[in-house]
Amino acid sequence: MKKIIAITTSVLLLICFSTISAHADRKTVEGFIIGTGVAILGTALINGINKDFSPQYSRHHHRQDTSRHAGDRYANRGHNRYLGPGPRGHWEIEEIWITPIYEKKWNPAHYNRRGEWVSGRHETFLVQDGYWQGKKMWVFH
Incomplete structure (x- = not known):
């Protein structure tokens, strides 16, 4: 860019x-x-x-936990604090039906293909089809 x-x-x-x-x-x-x-x-x-645009990290920035063991969670008290178990729940995707959209338009009087007279009336026309949409929901345990 x-x-x-x-x-x-x-x-x-x-x-x-x-x-x-x-x-x-x-x-x-x-x-x-x-x-x-x-x-x-x-x-x-x-x-x-x-210029090469590689990310520059400071000396104190660590991408991973530097502790040697999984049980050694309090090794870096200043950097990584153990906050206990994670949140109770998980994300699920719920499928929601979005209804189709119709538009009402006036269809004027006219002759059809057989030559018969059709009087004017309001008709509904499909603008957008209905579809399933995924919604992200948080589910508690």
Whole structure:
């Protein structure tokens, strides 16, 4: 994603600098400011493209429990506190029927295929079919 942003920004900058000529005299600081801005932006784009985005962990961050035994739960009191047994229950997926959606529209008077006259009336038309939807429910023991 960042590569796309960087490439888009660089293309827009190239288009802007190629179409509009910046007037920078020796007497003014404009040339120096433009050059410095382009150098800083270019450096930021190059560093953003070449940077490896692997996650950086601090020294004290542990992905796993560092205790050697399962019974040694109080080894790291500051980091991992034993809170007792987990919550009483579990998740279950309950299937719920979603009813179909109908829309009532006016069907004007007309002749059918046999040539018979059919008077106008309101008819219901199916907009969306009914379906089963899974809902996550917490079940206590």
